[in-house]
Amino acid sequence: xxxxxxxxxxxxxxxxxxxxxxxxxxxxxxxxxxxxxxxxxxxxxxxxxxxxxxxxxxxxxxxxxxxxxxxxxxxxxxxxxxxxxxxxxxxxxxxxxxxxxxxxxxxxxxxxxxxxxxxxxxxxxxxxxxxxxxxxxxxxxxxxxxxxxxxxxxxxxxxxxxxxxxxxxxxxxxxxxxxxxxxxxxxxxxxxxxxxxxxxxxxxxxxxxxxxxxxxxxxx
Amino acid sequence: xxxxxxxxxxxxxxxxxxxxxxxxxxxxxxxxxxxxxxxxxxxxxxxxxxxxxxxxxxxxxxxxxxxxxxxxxxxxxxxxxxxxxxxxxxxxxxxxxxxxxxxxxxxxxxxxxxxxxxxxxxxxxxxxxxxxxxxxxxxxxxxxxxxxxxxxxxxxxxxxxxxxxxxxxxxxxxxxxxxxxxxxxxxxxxxxxxxxxxxxxxxxxxxxxxxxxxxxxxxx
DNA sequence: TTATTTTGTTTGACTTGTCTAACATTTATA
DNA sequence: TATAAATGTTAGACAAGTCAAACAAAATAA
Numbered sequence: 001x002x003x004x005x006x007x008x009x010x011x012x013x014x015x016x017x018x019x020x021x022x023x024x025x026x027x028x029x030x031x032x033x034x035x036x037x038x039x040x041x042x043x044x045x046x047x048x049x050x051x052x053x054x055x056x057x058x059x060x061x062x063x064x065x066x067x068x069x070x071x072x073x074x075x076x077x078x079x080x081x082x083x084x085x086x087x088x089x090x091x092x093x094x095x096x097x098x099x100x101x102x103x104x105x106x107x108x109x110x111x112x113x114x115x116x117x118x119x120x121x122x123x124x125x126x127x128x129x130x131x132x133x134x135x136x137x138x139x140x141x142x143x144x145x146x147x148x149x150x151x152x153x154x155x156x157x158x159x160x161x162x163x164x165x166x167x168x169x170x171x172x173x174x175x176x177x178x179x180x181x182x183x184x185x186x187x188x189x190x191x192x193x194x195x196x197x198x199x200x201x202x203x204x205x206x207x208x209x210x211x212x213x214x215x216x217x218x219x220x
Numbered sequence: 221x222x223x224x225x226x227x228x229x230x231x232x233x234x235x236x237x238x239x240x241x242x243x244x245x246x247x248x249x250x251x252x253x254x255x256x257x258x259x260x261x262x263x264x265x266x267x268x269x270x271x272x273x274x275x276x277x278x279x280x281x282x283x284x285x286x287x288x289x290x291x292x293x294x295x296x297x298x299x300x301x302x303x304x305x306x307x308x309x310x311x312x313x314x315x316x317x318x319x320x321x322x323x324x325x326x327x328x329x330x331x332x333x334x335x336x337x338x339x340x341x342x343x344x345x346x347x348x349x350x351x352x353x354x355x356x357x358x359x360x361x362x363x364x365x366x367x368x369x370x371x372x373x374x375x376x377x378x379x380x381x382x383x384x385x386x387x388x389x390x391x392x393x394x395x396x397x398x399x400x401x402x403x404x405x406x407x408x409x410x411x412x413x414x415x416x417x418x419x420x421x422x423x424x425x426x427x428x429x430x431x432x433x434x435x436x437x438x439x440x
Numbered sequence: 441t442t443a444t445t446t447t448g449t450t451t452g453a454c455t456t457g458t459c460t461a462a463c464a465t466t467t468a469t470a
Numbered sequence: 471t472a473t474a475a476a477t478g479t480t481a482g483a484c485a486a487g488t489c490a491a492a493c494a495a496a497a498t499a500a
Contacts, residue, residue, distance in 0.1 A: 005457065028477055040458055042479060047456095059465060059478060089309075090335050103327045109320045115310050225487065248447055260488055262449060267486095279448060279495060 002051075004106045007075050008034065009044055010053060011105075013064055014072035024061035073137035078113050079105040080132045084123060085116045088163075125160050125216065144216035148193060148209055154185045156217035163214055175205060182220070222271075224326050227295050228254065229264055230273060231325075233284055234292035244281035293357035298333050299325040300352045304343060305336045308383075345380050345436065364436035368413060368429055374405045376437035383434055395425060402440070 002010070012033045017023040027045070031038045049056035053068035064072060082101040086092040092100075107113075114135075117123075125131050125144065133139040144159050158181045161168070172178065183199035193209035207215075222230070232253045237243040247265070251258045269276035273288035284292060302321040306312040312320075327333075334355075337343075345351050345364065353359040364379050378401045381388070392398065396419075403419035413429035427435075 003456080026477075027479095036457090037459060038478065039460085039480080044457080086332075090339065092331075092335065096331065100327065100329045100332050103329070104324070107320065107323045109323070111312075111316065112306075112320050115312065119310065223486080246447075247449090256487090257489060258448065259450080259490085264487080 001108070002053075002071065006044070006048065006051075006053075007071075007106055009041075009048065010064070010068060010072040011075050011079075013054065013062065014069065014076060017062075017064055022063075024063055026061055030062065070137035073133035073139055074135075075105055077133040077135075077137070077139075078107075080126045080130065081113055081116045081120065081123075084120055084126055084132075089119060125162070145219060146213055147195070147207070147215040147217050148212035150185055150217065150219065152185055152187055155182060155220040156185070157182045157220065158215060159218045160216040161214060162216060168214065171211070175207075176200065176202065177215075221328070222273075222291065226264070226268065226271075226273075227291075227326055229261075229268065230284070230288060230292040231295050231299075233274065233282065234289065234296060237284055242283075244283055246281055250282065290357035293353035293359055294355075295325055297353040297355075297357070297359075298327075300346045300350065301333055301336045301340065301343075304340055304346055304352075309339060345382070365439060366433055367415070367427070367435040367437050368432035370405055370437065370439065372405055372408055375402065375440040376405070377402045377440065378435060379438045380436040381434060382436060388434065391431070395427075396420065396422065397435075 009030070012030055013025055016025040016029055016033060027038055027041050031041045034041070045054055045056045045062055048054040048068065052065055053071060055063040055065055079101050082104045083094075083097045086097040086100060087094055123132055124134075124140070130143065131139040145156075147156065147158075150156055158177060158179055160179070161172070177183075177199070181199055183197045186196040186198050186204060188195050193212070195207050195209075195212055196204050197207060198204060229250070232250055233245055236245040236249055236253060247258055247261050251261045254261070265274055265276045265282055268274040268288065272285055273291060275283040275285055299321050302324045303314075303317045306317040306320060307314055343352055344354075344360070350363065351359040365376075367376065367378075370376055378397060378399055380399070381392070397403075401419055403417045406416040406418055406424060408415050413432065415427050415429075415432055416424050417427060418424060
């Protein structure tokens with residue numbers, strides 16, 4: 001069982017290692033991210049190396065082992081589930097939940113997180129469009145973009161839906177919008193951020209910002 | 221701000237000090253309760269004394285200061301709110317929640333507990349009949365008994381109601397059962413724990429165990 | 441009232457996680 | 471490529487919280 005502190009190192013390592021392709025992280029970057037001085041980081045890396053969570057060699061960049069990656073993903077899973085729970089079930093705003101989730105993610109109780117998962121309907125992506133790792137620490141590594149963040153003339157493919165309420169799904173059905181569908185953005189209304197899009201037989205459908213915020217896409 | 225560990229000492233001290241009238245606690249008892257050796261307890265007591273949370277004198281019994289009592293009550297508040305939340309809002313059983321609550325009670329976020337309080341409808345007693353301290357650490361010091369735990373011929377006064385749902389309150393209304401009412405227990409049915417009680421003009425009303433579990437009483 | 445048991449304290453050691461100061465290596469730059 | 475800057479490591483210190491061993495006081499029993 002990893003300590004609270006170790007978990008924080010793993011999580012930070014995980015975030016930083018996903019910024020470049022090879023997954024390598026500098027001691028210095030980790031130190032800055034965690035607000036912990038470099039010597040402390042070095043010694044913790046040695047410790048995590050003995051636990052086979054990190055590949056460590058003097059003066060070489062850090063890298064999570066497979067097992068380290070899994071542990072980290074599980075912490076991130078707990079963090080994201082907690083954030084979603086706080087927002088969806090307790091009525092917090094997205095700006096308020098990070099600090100609480102930072103603490104709750106370290107709770108030792110598989111049941112607690114399993115219950116959240118269940119109450120949330122086993123979500124696979126969080127409302128930022130970031131994937132939520134599953135119970136085995138596996139996650140889909142596509143980072144989706146919200147449709148609302150795309151620009152005029154972008155060609156995008158619908159990849160996922162946030163907050164799939166009944167009403168919302170019915171709405172998408174009526175508009176014949178479904179996963180895998182490709183659409184072009186004809187224009188973005190500056191006033192209310194609504195979008196006019198084109199797809200299949202629909203030559204100019206207007207989608208409100210509320211809708212665009214809930215559609216996650218891959219850019220072509 | 222007290223540490224996680226300090227909070228555990230305060231909580232244990234609070235529980236033990238409510239077992240006798242003068243609120244005094246032995247180092248040995250505290251040591252046993254926390255599963256921490258006596259020398260460690262002694263040194264923590266000295267530390268808490270410098271923080272003005274405990275009255276400490278060598279070889280004398282321990283006692284919480286007013287400020288220590290308040291801190292402890294606030295932790296217990298968080299513990300009880302958490303337990304109730306887990307049961308009422310997440311669907312856990314009462315047997316499953318203690319360990320989770322032991323961890324969540326240390327979360328630093330007034331908003332988080334304020335939200336739970338709100339979602340639970342500002343409960344004043346928990347389903348065990350134990351009082352929940354308010355935001356200032358004040359609590360009503362009556363320890364109620366569930367009607368279901370009383371015996372034949374007991375004379376009891378209705379003191380509080382658990383899980384006051386609309387339906388339940390309507391039911392009580394129909395039966396003319398209200399706070400402050402005194403009733404005698406005529407008999408207890410061994411098969412289903414239902415009770416036959418007598419009060420005012422009602423000479424033999426039968427109350428199911430479900431009802432008796434939700435009525436908190438003071439014994440005469 | 442003395443002896444024994446129980447309770448409480450002191451001392452010194454250990455672990456985890458942190459720091460600063462000094463030193464070493466790598467990388468960038470002049 | 472020599473030097474300066476940035477990055478990383480070693481060494482030693484410290485705080486929090488824990489323990490075991492030895493000692494001290496208080497309570498109980500003989």
